[in-house]
Amino acid sequence: MLFLVLPVQALLLRGLSAQFFPTLLRPVVLDTLRISLLTTGCTMLLTVLLGTPVAWLLARYDFPGKTVLDTLLDLPIVLPPVVAGVGLLLAFGRSGLLGAPLELAGISVAFSPAAVVMAQLFVAAPFYLRTAKAGFMAVDRDVEDAARTDGADRWTVFRFITWPLAAAFLLEGLVLTWARALGEFGATILFAGSLQGKTRTITLAIYSALESDLAPALVLSAVMVLVAFTVLAVVRRLGSAHTWR
């Protein structure tokens, strides 16, 4: 017990000192918070847009190779992030599989905020996919069928029946995805590099600050602890919400 609690307490004790707010307002720290919020925001948007249809498809239809696809989509959850980074480099880097076509199209992702988003999407989106799929599977098909016999088309059924009923699951998945994206380190430092104001996210900033000026590292660590608490609280809330039904 003490083993689990003590490090967190140490972080809060050292991080939440009188220097907390002045350090928080330093450009280095603000830049980092901005980058992290922006990139994780993009990641969440892309996750919802691309992940929801896939999760729905996986929950509702059987097709050849479904198990394989299902497993592949879960793979990033168990894959070490640094391996994900190597994979992204080999696929989308300049000398990677898609490097030449991307270069021709005038797109160069490496070392850009887009690379940060790609790294986060790769490691974090599966969390949303999993929970969203479970959410869609939990929706009572009879209710959907009833709506359909009342003349609702498929989109209307999805929009007014399936989506609201699965919403708690989707939200929980989204929160988990966000937390995972915010904590991303291994894939990001390899695939996106580390530049203040461009690709240096909170975790990368903590890592680089540790080597010179401890204060920003402590403050950012404390912020991450607070964020983690909040995320847990929200997930708990949502969890109890969808067990009522």
Add this chain to the structure above:
Amino acid sequence: MKSSPPTSTHPGSILKTKLLISTLLLGLGNASAVSLTVFAAASLTDAFAEMGRAFDAKTGNTTTFQFAGSQALRTQLDNGARADVYASANNAQFSPLVKSGLVTGGQPFLSNRLAVIAPKNNAKVQTLADLGKPGVKLVIADKVVPVGTYTRQMLTAIDKSGAYGRDFSDRFLNNVVSEEPNVRQVALKVQLGEADAAVVYSSDVTPALRHSVRVMTLPTRFNQSASYPIGTLKNSANPEAAQAFVKFVLSGEGQAILKKWGFLKPR
């Protein structure tokens, strides 16, 4: 370690005793053989790995290394990491440890130069002036990393000369797409072809790197001379072996290994 000769003549028990002795030798070593931990700057990765093998072969010790940016090693030592020897790529990451009494010594054991490298299959950067052109992707080390400090000193020297315009370093730094935590990560980005050019040490252009990168000419007046200090840790468990390692690095044999890996004599 002295052990009495086996008293039994039974072949099985002799074998067992022999096994026991060799296990003890492997585990504990003899009186002078110890295990040594050396913290060394990332640029020393290849050279010190060979240095360790040569030193171990000579002394029977087991030397293990931790290679990282000197700033990272210094932070770890500051926070109580156990090591016997520390070799840094500059004094800025070394002398604070001497001042706080953690490290003794600090003799320069080699010097190193900077090198601008570019991928072989990418012709975007041909001359130093190209480094300031818009759209070029440069990777350098973070400013607390010794090579990052030297890189910025090089930029100041170029600015002062006015050879490529007084705002060369501004244009250069605008092209920087990543600031890496150690020099080997910088070199890797060029090796992978992700960056158009990078600033590393000339010793980083190892045989493994040479076939994938070009080295560009960097006039001597802009180049920086990096001096590497080495010392032993005050709380070392094996101060004598630690001293022996430092001595070996400074010896003719040690210096020959460093020379082989592209380092220069200490100034």
